Amino acid sequence: MPSIPLPATSRRESAHISPSAHYTGFVWFRHGLSEAPFASDFGRFAHRVLRPVTWGARRFFGLDIERFLLQRHLLIDARLEQTIARDGVTQVVEIACGLSPRGRRMRKQYPQLTYVEADLPEMASSKRELLRVQGWLGPRHRVEAVDILADSGELSLSALFAGLDRSKPVVVITEGLLNYFERPVVERFWRALAQQLQAFPAATYLTELYPDLTEHPRYRQLRWGVWLIGKLTRGGYPLHYQTEAAIAEAGKTCGFRAVQVLNPDQQPAALGLPRGPLASLVRIVEARC
Ligand SMILES: C[S@@+](CC[C@H](N)C(=O)[O-])C[C@H]1O[C@@H](n2cnc3c(N)ncnc32)[C@H](O)[C@@H]1O
Structure with a gap:
């Protein structure tokens, strides 16, 4: 498949996104999902500084940012566990892992x-x-360098996947990554990933996506929140696709055989979270090759 060139705006490096991993890392710790070493001083500091903003969003707009984060994290966990149990998966690759304790x-x-x-x-x-x-590090738990914007070389997806056992099924996860990029970059990554996954007997890709839900009752406030995330991470935070069907269609166009788009509001049992006052803003995508 010919490689689609990156738009000029995304050709630069994306290291400015990395500090956000400290914030989410502290959120996972705060909610009992991880152990103390994953909670960095910077994550704790960022959480404290942003507390008035998250409090205001919750109090005045009903937008509970940590709830959306937990929804995505727990639903990805639940789907991963289901895939391990159902398909006997023994290898998992988590790209953009940050300080995630998963x-x-x-x-x-x-x-x-x-x-x-x-x-x-x-x-x-x-x-x-x-x-x-x-x-905790060992041959069965390792950390590799990758850059989803790299076409070739030691940071490319092909270099990352070269270290895996291609005779066994695999699950790939990205969490908290896609919405930092424009849609052509996301789709270019999906194409490259789907191509890598063809080499495995079975492959599942799990990710979250914040769609452009124009009908959501808090859409205007959401746009403001998205603008703020962009400012804080010195980049942008574009929302992609307006419907679940459009997400599924795009996934299939990029080379995935089947794409399911899950709404956390419809998976309460998997999450163990009480129902919130507002419809969820996040969707979990489960794509198969
Ligand atoms: C918001 S954090 C999410 C971390 C973790 N997945 C979580 O949910 O807590 C975004 C992560 O994406 C990583 N990242 C940014 N650009 C990347 C790229 N081009 N390739 C791979 N990872 C990237 C950052 O370094 C950072 O760890």
């Missing part, structure tokens, strides 16, 4: 798993060091 939790729960975490070189090296110091 690898650690899943390795504890399913010792048969090989869990490869991956992120931009600097973040990957911090995560590797974190796991090493705790004695």
Whole structure:
């Protein structure tokens, strides 16, 4: 498949996104999903500084940012566990892992798993060091450097996937990554990923996406929140696709055989979260090759 050139605006590096991993890392810790080493001082500080903003969004607009984060994290966990149980998956690759504790939790729960975490070189090296110091790093739990914008070379997807066992099924996860990029970049990544996944007997890709839900009762406030995330991360936070059908269609066009789009509001049992006052803003995409 010919490579589609990146738009000029996304050809630059995306390292400005990495600090946001400290914020979400602290959120997972705060809600009992991770252990203390994953909560960085910067994450704690960022959470404290942003508290008035998240409080105001919740109090005045009913927009509970941490609830949306938990919805995405827990639903990805639930689908991953289901895939491990149903398909006997023994290898997982989590791209843009940041300070997510999922690898650690899943390795504890399913010792048969090989869990490869991956992120931009600097973040990957911090995560590797974190796991090493705790004695959690090993041949079955490693951290690699990757850049989803790299077409070739040691940071490319093909270099990352070269280290996997192609005779066994695989699950790939990205969380908190796609909405930092414009849609052509997202679709270019999906195409490259789908191409890599063809080499495995079965492959599942799990991700979250914040669609452009123009009918949502808090759409105007949401646009303001999205603008703020863009400012804080010195980039942008574009919302993609207006319907679940459009997301599924795009996934199939990019090379996935089947694409399911899940609304966390319709999966309460999987999440163990009380129902919120507002319709969810996030969707989980489960795509198969
Ligand atoms: C919001 S954080 C999400 C971290 C983690 N997945 C979570 O949910 O807590 C975004 C992550 O994407 C990573 N990232 C940004 N650009 C990337 C790229 N081009 N390739 C791979 N990872 C990237 C950042 O370094 C950062 O760790």
